[in-house]
Amino acid sequence: MKPYLREKRQFGFDDIPESTAFEAGYLVSVNSGWRSIRPVVNAQKCVGCGQCYFYCPDGVLSMENGKAKIDYDFCKGCGICAKLCKPNAIRMEAER
């Protein structure tokens, strides 16, 4: 499951809550700027085992129609998914 709300809008003074409590899953900014290599899924090879989903330390992998899908707004490019993918369906490519 990925964060279900992500509006890229400005948060004004009144939008900021009094306490550190806000609607669950709400993300106000992306966080992936330091990624130098990115995982790319080969849907033909992906068997939908879900190992990458379970092991991703940042929770950016989700399963869509039985295939792995990556949220590049938050993926840090650590490569764990590519390392553990048995069918070699995930390859790390240089960021351009």
Place this chain on the structure above:
Amino acid sequence: MAKKFLSGDEAFAEGVRLARPEVISAYPITPQTIVVERLSEMVENGSLRSEFIHVESEHSALSCAIGASAVGARAFTATSSQGLLYMAECLSYASGGRFPIVMMNANRSTALPWNIYGDQRDSISQLDCGWIQAYAENAQESLDLALMSYYIAEHEAVSTPFMVNLDGFILTHTYETVDVPSQEQADAYLPPYETENKLDLQHPRNLAFSAGPEHNYIFKYKAHAAMLRAKSVVAEAEQRFAKVFGRCYTGLLESYRIEDADYILITLGSIAGLCREAADSLRQKGHKVGVVRLRYLRPFPSEELAEAVKQARAVGVLEKDISFGNEGTVFTNVNSALLQAGISIPSYNFIGGLGGRNISREDVTDIFERIESGTERVQFIGVEVDDK
């Protein structure tokens, strides 16, 4: 209402019992221990229905209280000295998360040299951590602050944790006659804690999250604004208190014989009684002296203090604190308040009571005389140093 013979710690424990906290987590440390001992006995004998969590450290004590508050429970903890410093990391979690926890702190010296006796350097070192800070003078006020602190902390305009400070031993261990209200009165005063700032299955929220530079400072601004709003909520809490219990308090500070006073001694905590006695004696000899007792250090009563001393010729600040290399921190705060109000009079700082050293009636009389005659700007009372 029943009259009981109680120590400051025991009076505070009675006040906490009446406030019905749902979770108590604490680690014992002298001179706070009796508060949690009494509360654990109350939970054991059934006179207080509360979850009493034994923890392995003060860091965990406050962490447990934060967790309890984060599910909407009324939480209590207590500590002192090194214990307060050990939980310092969690203090800003509680205030930043706006969890209205109440903590009693028994003011005690900080090591080294290691010492269990009373001074105020522990809590004053944490003035900037975002907690409301009140200082009780006697056992009755301790009990009453236990109730009022929850009312103020949990008020929707405030929602800020509250530290009630009792002078170690001098107040925590001294027995006095205390009016203990009935549970019915306490319930009439203090409503159950209601908040949206909690983990809630019906309204799921992220709690205690991070915020980047853009938004982070707005949270800090809002915490500051809430602390300033607490000033009027203190007044509201005391009016309500007077109505239910018939006892009146005087807001962020308490003045004594200041109307025509030329020389005013500003202080806080249990020493204020002796200062008033000394002022009475000096008044009989024709000295126009008065006393201001700061009941709260955060929010700081800047306007109220300026109003109280605006007619005076000079003021002194007696505090059990020193910010090494500068002066007493209460003195710094007082001078800032006077400067903001455009009051330009001599002010003198008297550091006393560190490590529990006694402050005598003679010391206080001498302080008044020095304020009147003019003296060094900052001095440790009773310490004579030959500069030559």
